[in-house]
Amino acid sequence: MDQQDLGWPRWAGAERLWLGGAFVNGELAAVASSFFVGSSYEDIGVVTAPDFRGRGLSPACVQALCRDIRTRGRQPCWSTSPDNLPSLRVAEKQGFQVARHDVLYVAGIETPD
Numbered sequence: 001m002d003q004q005d006l007g008w009p010r011w012a013g014a015e016r017l018w019l020g021g022a023f024v025n026g027e028l029a030a031v032a033s034s035f036f037v038g039s040s041y042e043d044i045g046v047v048t049a050p051d052f053r054g055r056g057l058s059p060a061c062v063q064a065l066c067r068d069i070r071t072r073g074r075q076p077c078w079s080t081s082p083d084n085l086p087s088l089r090v091a092e093k094q095g096f097q098v099a100r101h102d103v104l105y106v107a108g109i110e111t112p113d
Contacts, residue, residue, distance in 0.1 A: 020064045022048075022057040032061035034069065041077045042069045046090060058090045066094065 021031040029052035034042040044065060046058045066076045078096045080087035081104055 020061050020068070022052075022061055024052055024055075024057075029055075030057035030061050032058070032065040034065070037074070040074060042072075042074050043077050043079055044069075046087075053086075058086075059093045062090060062094050 020033075022029050028049070030046065030048035032044060032046040035045040036043040044062060046062050046065075048055075048058045069076045076096075078087075078091040078094075079102075080091065082088075082101065
């Protein structure tokens with residue numbers, strides 16, 4: 001399974017950002033990555049394949065990624081849309097707190113209702 005199979009967007013050079021995954025019986029089940037790397041912060045993204053959701057794999061991947069980010073001297077951060085309840089739950093489990101609400105603009109793709 002690759003990032004497209006998980007529903008993960010494909011960006012140029014994204015393979016260099018992959019930092020940790022969870023495998024179940026040799027199959028990639030979840031992966032966490034830094035979407036954006038700044039001088040002080042790294043914004044985290046995580047995805048779990050539908051058949052493996054609800055097993056705690058996303059929180060485990062995020063926890064390992066957060067440790068890795070801190071060893072590089074940066075602070076992990078999390079951004080998601082307010083309707084992405086699974087993402088919000090994983091962030092909350094890791095101790096992330098809402099700092100602000102922003103407006104999300106998208107171009108060239110369909111957006112959910």
